[in-house]
Every structure is written in C-alpha cells, then in structure tokens.
Amino acid sequence: MKDQHINRRDFLNIVGITAATTTAALYGCAPKDQKSSGSKASSPVPTDQMTYRSFPSLGEDKVSLLGYGCMRWPTIPSPDGKGDLIDQDAVNELVDYAIAHGVNYFDTSPVYVQGWSEKATGIALSRHPRESYYLATKLSNFSNYTRENSLAMYRRSFSELQTDYLDYYLLHSIGGGEGMKTFNDRYVDNGMMDFLMKEREAGRIRRLGWSFHGSSDVFDEVLALHDKYHWDFVQIQMNYVDWRHATGRNVNGEYLYQELEKRNIPAIIMEPLLGGRLSNVPQHIMMRLKERRPEDSVASWAFRFAGSPELVLTALSGMTYMEHLQDNIRTYSPLVPLTDEDKEFLEETAQLMIKYPTIPCNDCKYCMPCPYAIDIPAVLLHYNKCVNEGNVPKSRTDENYREARRAFLVGYDRSVPKLRQADHCVGCDQCNEHCPQSIDIPKELQRIDQFVEQLKQETL
Template identity: 75%
Template structure:
C-alpha cells in the first residue's frame, strides 16, 4: 500500500486533477455544548426532521488545548467518484467533494479525517483542494502515517512530508499512527519504533507541526494494552477506536469489545475518536425486522441515527467519524448531532437487545475499506462480501429447497450477484493465496469466506441446496 509520491507542490485545477486521479458505555451523559463556532447560540429540542440547523452542532472540548471539536467528524475514505474519461476506472468527483465539505462546514462540522491510502492514494489531495478554499481556523484536519508495507524511515518520512503538500497545510491538527495491531506488536515496533518514527513525530509535536498525536487501533488486546502503556512516555493526545452498539460487547467487527477499549481510555482521561459507528454501513442497512423494531421506537428518526446517538453519548468521545458519500447521509447525521440527544439507560439496553438479535444473522464484518485491494487475481473482494451481506439483510439467502420463498430468494441472490460483481471478478477466481488477509483491519479470513460464498453460489446454480 505504498503511497505514490508526486513532484508538484502547487495546487492543481479540477481539470488537471481529473486527468491524473485514477482510482480502478456503560456510557455517561456528557456535558454538551452546541454551536462550534464562536458565538453560536445554544439549542433546545432537536430540529424538525426536514430541517438541517446551521448553528446547533454539539461540540466537545479537547482537554489538551480547549479547542471545540464538532461531534460529527467527516471521514474522507469514501469520496464520491465519476467514471474516468478514458473508461479505465473512476476518478474523484472534486465538485461533489467541494460541495459536501462546504455544506458540512456551513453546518458546524470542523473535523476532517483522511489518510495517504484512502481512495487508493488520492483522498488527501482531494480533501486538501476542498479545505484550502476555507480559512484555516475553520477546520481541523487529521491524517495518518499509513506505512503498511514499507517500514523504512525514508519511506515513512516521505509519506509524512507528502501529507503536508497534498493537504496544503503547514501543521496537522490530529496525526495518527495508522491501524496499529495488524501483525502484532512486532509489526508495530517495525513500523514506528525501530525506524525512529515515533520519536520523530513526538519531536514534530513539540515543534508545533503536529498539534495532537495519537493512533488508530485494529488488533488484539495485548497490542492495545502495550501501546497504551506508552502513555507515560508518549502522552497520547487521543486514540481512535471502533465503537458501535454491536461491537460494544460482541466485538463482531473487532478483536476487542469496544466497552474495554473505551474504558481503558476513560481511565486515563484520553479522548476517543470513534470510527465505524455504523459497522461499515451494516447498522444503517439492518434486516427488515430490526429496522421495524427501531422505527417503532422512534418513528421520526432514521435507523442510522440510533447508531450515531450511541457512539456520541459517552463523554470522553471527542468526535464520531462518518464516511458520508452522499448529501442525504450528511444531512441525516447533521440532524442527529444538531444537537445530540444522549441515549437514556433504557434506550441503551434496547440497543444491546437489538445487537443480540442481530448476532443471530451471519453477516461478514466487511467495512468496505478496500485495504484488501487490489487482488492480484482481479477479484472484487468487497463487492462479493457486501453482496452476500445485503442478501442476508434482505432475506434473500435461500436456506433449502423446501423454503416457500426459495425460488424468489435464489433468483434475487444470483441475478444480484452477476449485476453487482462482473463474473471475472467473482469469488470463483480466488486461489487462496492469502495476500489480502494481513491488510484486513477486521481480521476476516477472506479466502475462507470467498470459498464459502463460491460454494454457496454453485449450490444455488445447480439447485442442490
């Protein structure tokens, strides 16, 4: 996942950009503040479902420097794309990115999270182009040292410096060691300790080029505990963890329950940045009976808003990231956090009971991060896994030929599979090389799941299920 370095240091136009950007709680009710901008008026009840308030965003205070951070943070891993002019892939739709960022800032969002590897290496440049059009004091930018496959000091330093150029900033507000835990403590030491990069970044923080230093976590409890134990030497300013109402206790998409991760940060007074509040979108696309259950409780609220309220309610949460590709998603999340209505104890238990029900359905914990891509054999891994999950949620996974809905479900699964994944990119082409597994932050055994799905497809085709 090496980042492609660019020579140019000058901002580029959208036309030039399109030519080159080819991409193939137990919780505690917080003391809430609203209106992240100075002078923003406080709000009472939540806005009507059709309104998107501009001055009611709930904010949290960074205990290190007192800066106000919007509770809704913008994750820049899923920017909208357009077909490339040459028909050989996609390019980032810079006009759409500009519009989304403009709207987010106008409605109180000030935290933007990116990485050198997001959108196959182009998210930082696109995000930088959009943010550069706003005064620097209007936004906080977060990015990462994503040196996944080349741990040398030279490569790591080049990646760090390139981030400043692509984002067009002279300081980074929140800088992260990216996805620690994958590969165990030995890999963590190779990426950040043995090459001297952690000491270098601590020095950069002292010099003011990094305002806050932290890490994002996907891994085992042993790695989390060891890295967190460095707090006395490093003084971690924040930690980014996966937290949602399923992972709180079940850890379906993580190796460690979120309840443990958050609790350890809370003990030390370290602010938490939340990723995957929707568990890779699965908590906004729940099975029909789960959606009905949530809508009956709060008919005026979206299914996704339950997950965002859960993620935002703990008081040590500084911001909750959401990768909002579409304006309607951004608007829905703005309503949820403008202002946040924290969960009651009864609502928390309701969500825990909901999580228990969801765990009865065997979806695959793929978050569509695309870290597993590209596959050397051309398989569209995320598309295969997400199609399977979609069919599970919609009840289109046939159980057996005796099922009254077997024919309709069989047709829906097979036709949808061919439409969403070209045949040359389907699971049948997996040879089990395992190259994808080390890159998966959810620790999915990808070849095993692809073999399982392929066998299931063959049974459906032959009518032997």
C-alpha cells in the same frame, strides 16, 4: 477564502484510481437514490446547532461531534473504462456543505481511496480558511517500515493536504501483524516516534495519537506507553453491537472505552455503523427501531450511541452521499444522548443482530486493489445485504426459496461486474494481511462462489 476550485475535467487529468471502488453507500448497499426512511429526511438541516466537544487536555480545540471520514469519497467512471476516478466536484460539494453546517473535523490517510484521498481532501479543504477546520491524517507505513519511507510518507501528506501543520496525527491501525513487534518495527526502532514527538513540540503536529485494530494485549501495551509518549487521543472501533459482542480480532468497545476513561484520554470513534450494517438491518429490526423513534433514521440510533459517552471527541462517518451527510448532521444538531432505557434497548437489539451470520467487512478497502481485479468489498457487502434481507436461501424447502434465489443471483450480477466476481479468486492471500477485521478473505470468496454456483445449477 482561497479560490483554488478546479473543474472536473481538469481534475481528471490529475487524479485517477486504477482499480474501481465499490459504489455501495455507507448505509449498506443502498443505491444513491434510496433515501433514509423517516419523516426527518425532508426537514431542514440545521446550520447552527451542531454539538461540539472540548477537553482541557486538548487546549482550545472545539471539535464537531460528527467527524468526516474521507475514506469513501464519491467516484465516477474513468473515461477509458478502466476503473473509477474521484469525483472532485462532488467532494467539494460535500465538504462545503459539511463546513456550512458545523462539521469541522476531517480524517484521511495516505492509503484511502487507493491512495488519492489526501489529494482530493486537500483540494476541497484548501478552499476554506485553514483555521476553520481540524485536519487529521495518518502514518500508514504498513508494508515498508524504513525511516526513509516513513519520513517520505509523512512529508507527502503535508504537500497533498496543502497545509503546513496537522491538527491530529495518527499511528495507523495499531495491533496488526505481529503485535508489539510490528509496532516497534513501524515506529520505535526506526526512530519515527522520536521524530514525531519533536514534530509535535515544533507545532507541525498539534495532537498525536493512534488508531487501533488488534488484540487487547497490544492495546494495553501501547496504552501503557502513555507516560512516555503522552497520547493526546486514541481512535477505536465502537458501536452498539461491538460494545459487548465484538467478533474475530476486534475487542469489545466497552473495554477499550473504559481503559481510555481511566486515563482521561479522549476517544475518536470509527465504524459507528459497523461498515454500514447498522443502517441496513433486517426488516424486523428496522421496525423495532422505527417503532421507538418513528421520525429518526435507523442509522441515527448508532450515531447517538457513538456520541453519547462523555469522553468521545468525535464520531467518524465516511459519507459518500449528501443524504447521509444531512441525516448525520440532523442527529448531532444537537445530540440527544441515550437514556439508560435506550442503552438497554440497543443491547437487546445487538443480541438480535448477532444472530445474522454476516461477514465483518466494513468496506475499508484496505484489501484493494486485488491483483486479479476482484471487487472484494462489493462481493462481501452484497452477501451481507442478502443475509440481512433474508435472501440467502438455505434449502429448496424454504418458503421463499425461489424469490430469494433470484434476488441473490440477480443482485449479485448487478452489484459486481462478472469479471470482478468471487470466481476469479486464486487464493493468493495478498488481501488477508491488510484486513483490519482479520477476515479470511479468500475463504469467504470461495464460499460465496460455491454458493453462487450451487444456486445457478439448481433447476426449479
């Protein structure tokens, strides 16, 4: 094993993030010391029972069903008080623990964590034998489609990740912009698809695929290019709510999975927790899940759903905290597949979930940094948390109006610094073009700000 460990002070001199990232955990807006409920939280974490998936089309690859999404690495405050920095010591600890407990798939991108994820991931993984893990990253050329910029991004990934080959390489977030026109601009007309095909032939890319956020017609058209490009895998959003009840621009997971199944293309799953919303559920839904499997966490139901279909290669989770990593390892060590009865139970649960008017933010942070320093994900996630907890008072006649009003306002100030709250939005719309969920972000920020002002002005 290479000894490339550096201490936190040295790393802070190298890596910085100019804009602060939200400290909300993936499992909702829970603070770090909030443990997953259920008696399994104190049980030993298995080191040798991880479920692995392999497919003839992927050769000898044997991939852990739990994949590590590197878009939410932990951060610490910058010494100069201007934003946060990646906590490299914490990243190293999480990566070491994951590998020791059977996780071998790590997914990153040049744009994750304000552009610093690849470097942090590369530092952590380079301390382990290269053959002990599968490394995935993406061509995230969202705004600059030129061949020169795309090639530079591709080559920089190798340098940042300290590797001479990539196991899984993705065309990032297909379906945005103007659909197929944008796809052609980003990858075809500039010659990048031809280049990437040759890179795969040369072995510098082992598997080539794409991640999807868009409309069904774009999905169908890109999937139809399988005969020409031979997609090795496709990454889709899939969870037990989106399976049949996708909202906005998202396509039902059932349709996406079944289309891949027709072509026998392995699926990589993103957003199994729907941006944390399926672990931070309303109280009565939590009780419903706990009654059926008292020892399991609420989140484990979502991961079991994501991992049960046979064509799923791995399910990604952006685990910021050790307790979340441990809980997910337990869920997949080994996986207990859903029964038909379980699937019916989760469909009923999904129908209950969609009654809550949450904003479909998955905390991807593609909208960041905001030019006016608004912490967009933190604002939206606080609102969603209050919706789930019943702390969005609609009328002064509500029985719990006083308590809900105080919980929303106090929680807002604690979750989001005042200078980064929604009232600083000027409606520039810069964030909208980057949102894979097609949220009208300025509209939601203005709505939340108006709601906050209304609560502040009312006297009791």
